[in-house]
Amino acid sequence: MQQILVVEDESVIRTALRRLLERSGYGIAEAASVQEAESRHTLTDFDLIISDLRLPGAPGTDLIKKAGDVPVLIMTSYASLRSAVDSMRMGAVDYIAKPFDHGDMVAAVERIIADHPARRGDAAPSTEGGGNRVTGIIGNCPAMVTLSEHIRKVAPTDSTVLVQGETGTGKELVARSVHQHSHRVDKTLICVNCAAIPDTLIESELFGYEKGAFTGANASRMGLIEAADGGTLFLDEIGELPMEAQARLLRFIQEGEIRRIG
Numbered sequence: 001m002q003q004i005l006v007v008e009d010e011s012v013i014r015t016a017l018r019r020l021l022e023r024s025g026y027g028i029a030e031a032a033s034v035q036e037a038e039s040r041h042t043l044t045d046f047d048l049i050i051s052d053l054r055l056p057g058a059p060g061t062d063l064i065k066k067a068g069d070v071p072v073l074i075m076t077s078y079a080s081l082r083s084a085v086d087s088m089r090m091g092a093v094d095y096i097a098k099p100f101d102h103g104d105m106v107a108a109v110e111r112i113i114a115d116h117p118a119r120r121g122d123a124a125p126s127t128e129g130g131g132n133r134v135t136g137i138i139g140n141c142p143a144m145v146t147l148s149e150h151i152r153k154v155a156p157t158d159s160t161v162l163v164q165g166e167t168g169t170g171k172e173l174v175a176r177s178v179h180q181h182s183h184r185v186d187k188t189l190i191c192v193n194c195a196a197i198p199d200t201l202i203e204s205e206l207f208g209y210e211k212g213a214f215t216g217a218n219a220s221r222m223g224l225i226e227a228a229d230g231g232t233l234f235l236d237e238i239g240e241l242p243m244e245a246q247a248r249l250l251r252f253i254q255e256g257e258i259r260r261i262g
Helices: 009-023 034-038 062-066 081-089 102-115 142-154 169-182 201-208 243-255
Strands: 004-005 027-031 049-050 070-075 093-098 189-194 232-236
Touching: 004 009, 004 034, 009 027, 009 102, 027 034, 034 049, 034 062, 049 102, 070 081, 070 102, 081 093, 081 189, 093 102, 093 169, 102 169, 169 189, 169 232, 201 243
Parallel strands: 004 027, 004 049, 049 070, 070 093, 189 232
Antiparallel strands: none
């Protein structure tokens, strides 16, 4: 049974998360702060740590270095792209915004644990044709074998990849598998839902901006593209981007360079 440590100072959320994950077959331990997590538990004994970003005392991101190789999933009520990017640049495996959907949380936990095999001797379940299996994707029918082969071929390259498929077919899962099999695996993977960002903010979020570029720009800010430098950037629903942003994005893809707004 995989063991998960939940670090959350709000007891109602902590209890609800424990019950949700226990129903899914996981063993759960709890703590209300980073200090309590360190004093009561051995962090490296867990398969996954789920922590709130804002905690009494030290922030949840402090657990990333303290936990060693144990993946850390950050929860945040401040569902801004900036806090998410900052967390992932520090080494968080992923982030999830509160209030979270129960199905999304369970899916995220399952994916992260599948991507990070247990270190305590619990072997990850194998499938037939395991030689063709890629991280997080299970299946041995001809279509899945072909998909796995494509991922393994493209992952070691620095090529731009277009992933097509209807909603729910696993485009983000493919993107994560490409990242896991690439030479960038130890760098940041940043996933951006382009449809979720208002048109007025999309360019500043993607490309960043300099201080004074527009009203409210009180300090320079790195964009998501720059934050993913050296790692992998997954842009979901790029067809929802305004045409002007698509033109700037095309130039970035062609030239490999960006210019912050202002």
